[in-house]
Amino acid sequence: MKVGLLVNLYHNMTLAEVLDKAESVGVEAVEIGAGGWPGKDHCDPAKLLSDKEAFKEFEYTLKKHPGLTLSALSVHGNPVHPVAETAKAYDEDFRNCVLLAERLGVDTVNTFSGCPGDNPNAVHPNWATCAWPDEFLDVLDYQWNEVLIPYWKEAAAFAREHGVTKIALEMHPGFCVYNPETLLKLRRAVGPEIGANFDPSHIIWQGIDPVAAVRALGAEKAIFHVHAKDTKIDKYNVAVNGVLDTKHYGDELHRSWIFRSVGYGNDMTYWRDLISNLRLVGYDYVMSIEHEDSLMSLDEGLEKAVYFLKQAMIREPKPTEMAWA
Numbered sequence: 001m002k003v004g005l006l007v008n009l010y011h012n013m014t015l016a017e018v019l020d021k022a023e024s025v026g027v028e029a030v031e032i033g034a035g036g037w038p039g040k041d042h043c044d045p046a047k048l049l050s051d052k053e054a055f056k057e058f059e060y061t062l063k064k065h066p067g068l069t070l071s072a073l074s075v076h077g078n079p080v081h082p083v084a085e086t087a088k089a090y091d092e093d094f095r096n097c098v099l100l101a102e103r104l105g106v107d108t109v110n111t112f113s114g115c116p117g118d119n120p121n122a123v124h125p126n127w128a129t130c131a132w133p134d135e136f137l138d139v140l141d142y143q144w145n146e147v148l149i150p151y152w153k154e155a156a157a158f159a160r161e162h163g164v165t166k167i168a169l170e171m172h173p174g175f176c177v178y179n180p181e182t183l184l185k186l187r188r189a190v191g192p193e194i195g196a197n198f199d200p201s202h203i204i205w206q207g208i209d210p211v212a213a214v215r216a217l218g219a220e221k222a223i224f225h226v227h228a229k230d231t232k233i234d235k236y237n238v239a240v241n242g243v244l245d246t247k248h249y250g251d252e253l254h255r256s257w258i259f260r261s262v263g264y265g266n267d268m269t270y271w272r273d274l275i276s277n278l279r280l281v282g283y284d285y286v287m288s289i290e291h292e293d294s295l296m297s298l299d300e301g302l303e304k305a306v307y308f309l310k311q312a313m314i315r316e317p318k319p320t321e322m323a324w325a
Contacts, residue, residue: 036077082117218281
């Protein structure tokens with residue numbers, strides 16, 4: 001398993017500068033934002049696909065860092081947004097990202113499932129999480145059967161035609177796929193191209209045990225990529241208000257939970273158990289650091305996350321024999 005980094009956190013630096021920094025602190029793989037919310041500061045697929053010189057320069061920059069694996073391209077967006085123009089922009093980003101991944105020989109694209117509105121005339125996404133009042137069930141039926149499944153069936157076929165066999169969806173509240181059940185529901189409806197970009201931070205605060213989630217997804221071979229990000233639950237605020245929290249992420253003292261660098265939400269034993277279970281279900285790829293810790297600078301958060309993960313990770317291949325048996 002390798003320590004990775006989602007590089008768009010250093011959006012004010014050039015790609016070459018970010019890769020230099022990543023290597024200097026011991027990162028072994030990079031995940032590059034290529035549209036949608038991660039932005040295009042380091043990688044604009046439309047430009048790279050149309051400009052041969054720009055593509056050569058991009059490829060050369062990567063090759064100058066042979067110690068860094070390109071683990072995935074990330075194009076997190078909402079391609080099923082109820083506003084057609086918005087959905088089209090995110091869909092174009094996704095398709096250009098797939099075409100660039102094909103050209104680079106990368107088989108994994110990270111994104112969100114997206115969330116439609118509650119009817120064809122809606123202007124805002126509607127994340128339905130209740131079975132009552134009954135209207136919510138009608139909303140879910142429309143979203144899944146009229147929009148989400150048809151979109152991802154076609155998008156998965158497009159990806160497959162262009163060598164992207166792993167559409168790694170981050171299970172994120174606010175979108176239709178937000179937990180293992182909804183991810184596997186979409187995978188079974190669409191096909192094996194749908195899997196998880198497993199980010200523990202988004203499921204911890206929902207009350208989901210990441211190890212249980214790993215086992216459920218691993219049983220279906222549905223973990224394609226992993227983010228290394230932690231969440232700290234504030235038990236005192238949760239005791240009063242529960243885990244649903246719409247306060248600004250900067251209001252750390254009063255929120256029910258906040259994102260933390262790995263090791264600052266849960267301890268080493270917790271993360272070693274998660275990593276061991278990833279190995280048990282056959283995942284041995286990358287844990288990509290996504291730094292969103294509002295209490296730490298980018299550099300400190302990155303350096304501490306790398307140090308922590310290298311202690312927690314199992315580095316050598318799994319033994320084929322038990323020497324003591």
